[in-house]
Amino acid sequence: MISSFYPPQRTLMGPGPSDVSSRVLGALARPTIGHLDPLFLELMDEIKELLQFAFQTDNALTLPVSAPGSAGMEACFVNLVSPGDKVIVCQNGVFGGRMKENVERCGGIAVMVEDTWGEPVSVDKVEAAFDDHPDAAILAFVHAETSTGVESDAKALCALATRRGALSIVDAVTSVGGIKVCVDEWGADAMYSGTQKCLSCVPGISPVTFGERAVKRINERTHKVQSWFLDMQLVMGYWGGSSKRAYHHTAPVNNLYALHESLVMLQDEGLDAAHARHRHNHLALVAGLEAMGLSMAVDPDYRLPQLNSVVIPEGVDDAALRSALLNEFDLEIGAGLGALAGKTWRIGLMGFGSNERNVVYCLNALEAILQRQGAAITSGKALAAAHAVFSK
Amino acid sequence: MISSFYPPQRTLMGPGPSDVSSRVLGALARPTIGHLDPLFLELMDEIKELLQFAFQTDNALTLPVSAPGSAGMEACFVNLVSPGDKVIVCQNGVFGGRMKENVERCGGIAVMVEDTWGEPVSVDKVEAAFDDHPDAAILAFVHAETSTGVESDAKALCALATRRGALSIVDAVTSVGGIKVCVDEWGADAMYSGTQKCLSCVPGISPVTFGERAVKRINERTHKVQSWFLDMQLVMGYWGGSSKRAYHHTAPVNNLYALHESLVMLQDEGLDAAHARHRHNHLALVAGLEAMGLSMAVDPDYRLPQLNSVVIPEGVDDAALRSALLNEFDLEIGAGLGALAGKTWRIGLMGFGSNERNVVYCLNALEAILQRQGAAITSGKALAAAHAVFSK
Numbered sequence: 001m002i003s004s005f006y007p008p009q010r011t012l013m014g015p016g017p018s019d020v021s022s023r024v025l026g027a028l029a030r031p032t033i034g035h036l037d038p039l040f041l042e043l044m045d046e047i048k049e050l051l052q053f054a055f056q057t058d059n060a061l062t063l064p065v066s067a068p069g070s071a072g073m074e075a076c077f078v079n080l081v082s083p084g085d086k087v088i089v090c091q092n093g094v095f096g097g098r099m100k101e102n103v104e105r106c107g108g109i110a111v112m113v114e115d116t117w118g119e120p121v122s123v124d125k126v127e128a129a130f131d132d133h134p135d136a137a138i139l140a141f142v143h144a145e146t147s148t149g150v151e152s153d154a155k156a157l158c159a160l161a162t163r164r165g166a167l168s169i170v171d172a173v174t175s176v177g178g179i180k181v182c183v184d185e186w187g188a189d190a191m192y193s194g195t196q197k198c199l200s201c202v203p204g205i206s207p208v209t210f211g212e213r214a215v216k217r218i219n220e221r222t223h224k225v226q227s228w229f230l231d232m233q234l235v236m237g238y239w240g241g242s243s244k245r246a247y248h249h250t251a252p253v254n255n256l257y258a259l260h261e262s263l264v265m266l267q268d269e270g271l272d273a274a275h276a277r278h279r280h281n282h283l284a285l286v287a288g289l290e291a292m293g294l295s296m297a298v299d300p301d302y303r304l305p306q307l308n309s310v311v312i313p314e315g316v317d318d319a320a321l322r323s324a325l326l327n328e329f330d331l332e333i334g335a336g337l338g339a340l341a342g343k344t345w346r347i348g349l350m351g352f353g354s355n356e357r358n359v360v361y362c363l364n365a366l367e368a369i370l371q372r373q374g375a376a377i378t379s380g381k382a383l384a385a386a387h388a389v390f391s392k
Numbered sequence: 393m394i395s396s397f398y399p400p401q402r403t404l405m406g407p408g409p410s411d412v413s414s415r416v417l418g419a420l421a422r423p424t425i426g427h428l429d430p431l432f433l434e435l436m437d438e439i440k441e442l443l444q445f446a447f448q449t450d451n452a453l454t455l456p457v458s459a460p461g462s463a464g465m466e467a468c469f470v471n472l473v474s475p476g477d478k479v480i481v482c483q484n485g486v487f488g489g490r491m492k493e494n495v496e497r498c499g500g501i502a503v504m505v506e507d508t509w510g511e512p513v514s515v516d517k518v519e520a521a522f523d524d525h526p527d528a529a530i531l532a533f534v535h536a537e538t539s540t541g542v543e544s545d546a547k548a549l550c551a552l553a554t555r556r557g558a559l560s561i562v563d564a565v566t567s568v569g570g571i572k573v574c575v576d577e578w579g580a581d582a583m584y585s586g587t588q589k590c591l592s593c594v595p596g597i598s599p600v601t602f603g604e605r606a607v608k609r610i611n612e613r614t615h616k617v618q619s620w621f622l623d624m625q626l627v628m629g630y631w632g633g634s635s636k637r638a639y640h641h642t643a644p645v646n647n648l649y650a651l652h653e654s655l656v657m658l659q660d661e662g663l664d665a666a667h668a669r670h671r672h673n674h675l676a677l678v679a680g681l682e683a684m685g686l687s688m689a690v691d692p693d694y695r696l697p698q699l700n701s702v703v704i705p706e707g708v709d710d711a712a713l714r715s716a717l718l719n720e721f722d723l724e725i726g727a728g729l730g731a732l733a734g735k736t737w738r739i740g741l742m743g744f745g746s747n748e749r750n751v752v753y754c755l756n757a758l759e760a761i762l763q764r765q766g767a768a769i770t771s772g773k774a775l776a777a778a779h780a781v782f783s784k
Contacts, residue, residue, distance in 0.1 A: 020424045025421040031401045032412045033400065046397070071641075202647075250596075268393070
């Protein structure tokens with residue numbers, strides 16, 4: 001017989017899920033009500049408004065897809081790509097490859113713009129791709145690459161797409177809540193995010209937003225969206241503003257309680273304050289890591305504060321170190337992904353988890369295990385270096 | 393500024409979500425751990441085993457899709473239907489229509505077998521459809537129609553599909569946990585369910601299972617599954633039995649805690665006992681409703697114990713009655729759907745919510761509001777009639 005499962009209390013400093021506050025877990029466990037309950041419909045309106053705030057947009061079609069970020073990505077592609085459409089896809093990490101898969105499964109043609117993993121998307125290369133493919137209907141790129149810890153210039157890329165008459169699809173899974181995201185200011189046409197990164201909510205929901213040009217494209221489709229579940233024309237009937245909501249699917253009621261709570265927390269803190277907090281804790285972590293003699297994998301100009309890629313020093317047993325952190329410190333950090341597997345760690349400081357306690361805890365644990373493994377590091381300096389940043 | 397949301401404590405006796413026990417809500421709120429944490433991978437193995445129990449199958453490809461039942465439905469269709477495939481779809485309620493949409497969006501050809509809403513799928517008509525379309529690749533039908541409260545003969549329909557060399561796709565969203573479901577005994581090839589019905593878990597997850605013939609069909613596909621998120625070949629890399637799990641998408645960790653707990657509760661009670669409980673409470677509810685002078689919309693031969701369709705008496709204001717139940721009693725019952733809107737109520741007695749307290753509470757509340765509306769009902773008899781069944 002199988003018995004109840006009691007997870008340990010981990011400190012989550014990987015690429016997500018990040019630490020969830022007890023306030024959000026408390027909201028998650030509130031009593032379930034019906035997905036057509038008038039009070040739930042009011043909650044949906046508030047979630048929409050809070051997501052508009054988080055995305056910095058007035059887009060009416062802003063809502064949480066009832067599934068993880070990958071489904072949010074798919075929602076953007078299946079609704080906007082029609083068979084035969086040419087889509088310029090930027091790849092500088094894992095998630096560009098997933099975008100390519102999405103385009104092709106929609107019957108579109110992916111034109112790849114490749115950049116080195118660990119570098120941002122080159123705006124010049126995208127410009128050249130548009131020169132070669134002036135008929136490209138869409139430009140898709142990742143704002144904050146979770147696999148490498150790199151920020152690309154979303155504002156410039158969205159502006160470029162608009163200038164070339166193409167729509168932009170922006171992956172903001174790891175950026176919303178952690179760094180500046182301005183859908184309306186940038187003129188981004190479609191954007192998706194995740195709940196389990198800088199929003200510090202449990203995983204399983206993907207906020208999306210579609211601008212006017214994107215909605216027009218959806219409404220003018222002649223080929224039905226291949227996914228019934230993700231068809232925005234149908235989803236709009238449930239999430240749309242009208243008082244008469246049509247049942248589409250059963251909303252994940254409790255997850256939406258949690259999302260609402262995490263967004264209220266973001267609203268109460270304010271976006272600027274949240275971004276400054278992410279930056280401050282990031283600088284403290286980096287100071288500590290560098291004082292230890294470790295080096296960052298990404299140039300400071302485009303380093304993400306919420307996802308810190310650290311070069312694994314030679315001779316260190318990556319898997320053994322991460323296991324020791326998990327088993328002895330209940331601390332999760334992320335492994336390198338794809339081309340960076342075994343070469344980097346990914347240390348997340350996301351949302352609620354971006355705090356002084358986590359920075360100190362991680363530096364202390366990392367130093368202890370690295371010392372034990374006999375790594376060539378400088379001992380006893382990391383915490384002081386971090387504290388020097390905190391006290392600024 | 394938007395503030396925290398505190399839902400009322402409803403009694404959920406609609407078509408789902410059903411009442412969630414505090415044990416499951418407690419599990420839901422346990423601290424989040426990583427989706428690649430070794431302890432989480434162990435939890436996944438247990439969930440698989442528990443789902444195999446719930447589905448009564450040894451199918452290796454049994455797992456919870458990270459999205460609601462509609463996505464579980466879509467997972468079955470996108471993986472099994474290739475462009476040009478002919479699919480016999482049985483429609484005797486809302487959800488057959490959704491299956492047709494799925495088939496067509498996969499590029500398949502839907503051959504519809506229509507039955508009256510409120511009646512089961514006619515096995516003879518399906519036989520005739522196979523006569524007319526001997527090349528049909530798949531038979532799809534709903535075991536327990538949530539829109540009408542009708543059970544169809546899943547065993548006979550699965551056997552028929554097998555005899556005709558077709559795969560069967562079975563919608564068991566409302567049946568698993570409430571009435572007998574035997575994937576292996578029936579020879580069902582693919583089946584999906586939901587968590588928010590007779591499993592009494594929060595909404596948002598869809599358990600699915602694929603048998604050997606279905607897996608063979610998936611592996612022999614020449615056309616990529618159109619959904620990246622729901623592509624079972626990719627999902628298997630994460631949920632498969634191997635010790636090396638490949639990241640596909642971030643699992644909804646907390647929802648899976650909750651699903652695990654609800655399945656442990658089902659395991660501890662036992663399937664036969666759970667089914668008997670559903671039947672017993674159903675008979676008590678029906679006795680009470682009939683003693684009040686109300687009549688059931690579905691013939692007892694194929695009535696679902698977990699979803700009771702009741703004919704709305706003439707002169708009763710449907711919407712006003714359901715509002716009064718909600719506002720005065722915090723009690724949710726379901727409206728009729730589609731062709732039955734305004735004609736029936738749907739009273740759910742699902743999972744944890746199938747208990748004597750709910751039966752009594754509902755009969756009492758319904759009688760109070762019907763009396764106030766001046767409906768021609770018999771007063772003061774319902775509770776005694778229900779108790780007569782309970783005391784058996």
